[in-house]
Amino acid sequence: MSRLEPGDVLARRYLLLDPLARGGMSVIWRAFDQSLHRMIAVKVLTASLHTDHGERTNVRSEARAAARFTHPDTIEIYDYGETVTTSGGVAAYVVMPLLDGTPLAERLEQQGPLPWTEAAAIALRLARVLMAGHARGLVHRDVTAENVLLTADGPKLLDFGIAAWAGDPEDDRGTPPYVAPERLLGAATHPAVDVYAFGVLLHFMLTGRTPYPETTWEEIEAARRTDPPPRVPGVPHAIASLCQRCLAHRPRDRPTAAEIVSALTSALGTATLGRHVRRGLTVAGSAAVALSALLWFQQTGLPHPPERAALKPSPTTSSRLLESSPSTAVTVEQAVTDFRTALEAKTPCGATDADVVLDLQQVLRGAVSPHGPSGSGTDNLRQKLSDRWREGRLEPACLSELEARLDDIDSALGGD
Known part of the structure; x- marks a missing residue:
């Protein structure tokens, strides 16, 4: 087909403004719908449909079928049409929302x-x-x-x-x-x-x-x-x-x-699990080094390192080998704020649905409330995150970040 130019109008309605992208089969235009007065995207097939009636019928059928196919990760189809080009060919076009x-x-x-x-x-x-x-x-x-x-x-x-x-x-x-x-x-x-x-x-x-x-x-x-x-x-x-x-x-x-x-679900799930295992090993390794150093100072009779609080094993050694110094401990309020900040940040949780965000916020309030289930910590919220990930409503990177923030909340709750 002959090349379309800015200012061309399709179907006496869609004013082409400028091309946004070119592919092997089509060109996407930023356009203006002169009937409904809104900005749109128009994808024009680069190959002409010629005058073959059967081919044109097939394309129409395909477009109608696709228009009935809806999915959150596709783009809605507003309209389908055909236009006669200046060279006499017939080209198909599809009208869609203009997304940022x-x-x-x-x-x-x-x-x-x-x-x-x-x-x-x-x-x-x-x-x-x-x-x-x-x-x-x-x-x-x-x-x-x-x-x-x-x-x-x-x-x-x-x-x-x-x-x-x-x-x-x-x-x-x-x-x-x-x-x-x-x-x-x-x-x-x-x-x-x-x-x-x-x-x-x-x-x-x-x-x-x-x-x-x-x-x-x-x-x-x-x-x-x-x-x-x-x-x-x-x-x-x-x-x-x-x-x-x-x-x-x-x-x-x-x-x-x-x-x-x-x-892919399995691979990403394994990566998330591996990240938390490595994080736990790093914390445990750092704690072991600190404890060894403390024992060495005690055995040699040398003074403790300056500006360091004495370290001792925590009752909950399975999750935290050492108690943090009061000056460096993360408070429950700070840990909760960090969780909310991660949840609402564009990266990595920007694709999370608003209703999922609201639900997680409500469960979070219950987890840290003094009237919440005693001893359960963030278990309910962790289960909620896992459920939303399996449903495809939470990105793996977002899941990983939020679980890391829950570790901090549990640590803070345990230190109160």
């Missing part, structure tokens, strides 16, 4: 690869979207870094407005580095093509580059890949293996979206 965020591709280009836990957390959210879409028979076909928007509410997967039904004939929609090998052979649309693209995206997030160098249709058609997919270095075995499996040459060797969700 950063394309994942831009984030990776400017700052490089992500820490594996952050990449896995984003991937988990996207995998849940794919799992829900695949369950309805929808295949995205263009899972790319350009189609992921990082917002204050977490990552959003764009472009389900031009998804296809599983089993539809193959077409040329897609972005070359993310295109599965079987698509070059004309295989019917299948959820496995999304899994392959997901593997490319995960590799990109972890390394800052796609797994293969080809960037055009001609290059990927000429490529002959016989070696196993490349393995991501420097990340946990479970993550590296998952990424490699998603990139398997044969569709049947790739995991399903549901299996990806399970694998």
Whole structure:
């Protein structure tokens, strides 16, 4: 199709202002809805629908199906339409809300690869979207870094407005580095093509580059890949293996979206557990060193180190080996404030729903109230955090931070 320009109007309604992002299949425009007087985003397919009535009917059907597909991590579809270009072709467009965020591709280009836990957390959210879409028979076909928007509410997967039904004939929609090998052979649309693209995206997030160098249709058609997919270095075995499996040459060797969700949930849960084990070992190690030094001073008869309170084992040695000096102890009020600050901070808990935040705040009040359940400490709140994480309503990084703050609260409560 001919290039659209700022100032063009689609359907005598949508005024195009400036392009926001370009992908292999479409261009996203910042636009103004002249009927409803609101800012919007319009995604215009770069390939013309020509005049083939059957193809146009299929695209309409796909858009309608995707419009009925709702998920918290996708973007709502306001409208779908077709426009005649100046060259006489027919191009499809999708109208969506205009969200404030950063394309994942831009984030990776400017700052490089992500820490594996952050990449896995984003991937988990996207995998849940794919799992829900695949369950309805929808295949995205263009899972790319350009189609992921990082917002204050977490990552959003764009472009389900031009998804296809599983089993539809193959077409040329897609972005070359993310295109599965079987698509070059004309295989019917299948959820496995999304899994392959997901593997490319995960590799990109972890390394800052796609797994293969080809960037055009001609290059990927000429490529002959016989070696196993490349393995991501420097990340946990479970993550590296998952990424490699998603990139398997044969569709049947790739995991399903549901299996990806399970694998990522397990990997992130293990990372959270490991963090707390390491934190506990560090505290225990520091305490042991301090106690050894104290015993040495006592045995040699040397004076205690200046400005240090005498240390003695705490009755609750299983959780805290030494009592803190009164001058350095964290009060209950400070520990509670730190928890609330972490919960309300944009990082890492900015994507947490408002109702979840309110619920956690209420449970927190009960945990520290003198009228609360005696001896239970933060047990109820920890269980609440675990439940919300399993429901997908709490990011792993947020869970880890909040649990660390609960450790401080328990320590303060125990010291009162």
